[in-house]
Amino acid sequence: MSKLKVAVLISGRGSNMGSLARACMDPDFPAEIVLVLSNRPNVLGLELAREHDLPIRVVDHTAYPDREAHEEAICAAMTEAGAELVCMAGYMRIVGQTLLGKWRGKVVNIHPSLLPSFRGVDTHERAIDAGVRVHGCTVHYVSPELDAGPIIAQAVVPLHPNDDAETLSTRVLDMEHKLYPHAVRLIAEKMVRWSGDEAVEDRKVTIDDVLMLPEIKTAEDQA
Structure with missing residues (x-):
């Protein structure tokens, strides 16, 4: 049986991402993390993700002209990773219609x-x-x-x-x-x-x- 593919969005230390990563280490757990994405570079959560050998991506919101452009980049990264569920774990950005429109019913917090x-x-x-x-x-x-x-x-x-x-x-x-x-x-x-x-x-x-x-x-x- 295939596992649910999860993208985790973080902005800081990523402790809840870590709890999901530890759960996914159990072979019987029905989900796997295919991407850890941060809107901020050099946060502790990225180091934690590296310790768990998880794929990481930084999509720095300051590099985009507006929320829509930033969320388009996030959506592209999650789609490329094959994500089926998005878990916000200390993600400190209000999620807008661009992301929710593409992932309606598939984003949890x-x-x-x-x-x-x-x-x-x-x-x-x-x-x-x-x-x-x-x-x-x-x-x-x-x-x-x-x-x-x-x-x-x-x-x-x-x-x-x-x-x-x-x-x-x-x-x-x-x-x-x-x-x-x-x-x-x-x-x-x-x-x-x-x-x-x-x-x-x-x-x-x-x-x-x-x-x-x-x-x-x-x-x-x-x-």
Whole structure:
């Protein structure tokens, strides 16, 4: 059975890209990364991608006259790589209609909150200020409206009384590294799909799927 071919878009350290790369090291994982693309040169995520022997490409947004031209170049690179799914992993550019028009229903993102709460930035500070009891992360399909696309999967972490933004961020990020490969598996195994403006579940994804995620096996674990 062929594996789902994934392009990962990054702008910085690429920690979620790393979690996907580690998941793909398991021969039973149903996806593979065919391209890591950064809109910024010399970021840590590119070094991490090299450590995993992944194909990399820099498409520096400052070298293009506008967003449309930049996204045309990104689309060309992903098409050349044979990508079938686009995973945004710390990609700090708002995605426009050029990319979404060509890849409608095939772009996903991970966001550090339980959407629809706390869209945008500074999610951990805002969660603490709001006094919520739980926080978490969301994998969703990307739509033209910021952080508003159909939800694929979510994971919850408790918010402790002594939490600050740094401690909460660390705990949420750890859960992101588990949730993103889980969500990609759901898509690759056709358990979740884009349908119109909804994420349709072809089998019921329960909270146990999120709270009891299996530990990702790496090639080193299997040796």
